[in-house]
Amino acid sequence: RRPMTLGMLACQVRAGEIKPDQSVDKWKLFRALCEAKPLLGIGDRALAVLNALLTFYPKNELAQGNGLIVFPSNIQLSLRTHGMAEQTVRRHLAALVEAGLLVRKDSPNGKRYVRRDRAGEVDEAFGFSLAPLLARAEEIEQLAAAVMAERLHVQRLRERITLCRRDIAKLIEAAVEEEAPGDWQGLYSEFRDLIEGLPRSPTTAQLELLLDELTALRTDILNSLETRIKSTKQRGNADYIERHIQNSK
DNA sequence: TCTCGACTCCCTTCACTCTC
């Protein structure tokens, strides 16, 4: 009933390539997953379900030797996700499988349960395999690092944009106060258009573009003010020389 | 050993809420 995609198949193959001695701290990996979630195509609620699923794994270290199958009922998962509706839990489980973070270990009828031996020990469990998490641990850590680096880059861009905005506003204000010649109203409108044209949630490329445009605008304003200062200085010197000549007469 | 109720799984549909 559940379709198997090529992605899921690749995930299963990868999960089968885990080294016997490979292990990873499940909570450390979960924190990396929280960082990397935009690149993995999962949301907060799916992570809440994964978090609940990990609480059913008895050890802190995910390792082949500890077994990698968890088999909680949807009701238990619902309880550990603070009352998330079972239907929603199921949807997010499907999303986690789709994202290649879990593999279903289906029973013949596709249901989740555990088969115990005569001694009451788990003989075979049908549920979810956490093997993909272990197999992809290194990749997930790298994705998390990339997301953090990107976030830092965006933070720096925003800081530079703020500084540039402040500079431009001050320069235009000063030019208007000094009554410097130039279309300051037009430049101010251009400045406002650039700022207001930025979407509420801009992409990195949009921020980079805005910074470039603001930097160019600031350079234009500075050049025009510098030209004005130079011409004022020259006029001042010329006036002085003229007066000097007249006095000498 | 067999039967049957309880339990659990999955799926679909529909209505509602929230965000963009």
Place this chain on the structure above:
DNA sequence: GAGAGTGAAGGGAGTCGAGA
């Protein structure tokens, strides 16, 4: 207003375990 996400309800199907 459209689309995504969510929750409730209902139905089909299989397993488990107690009792006959």
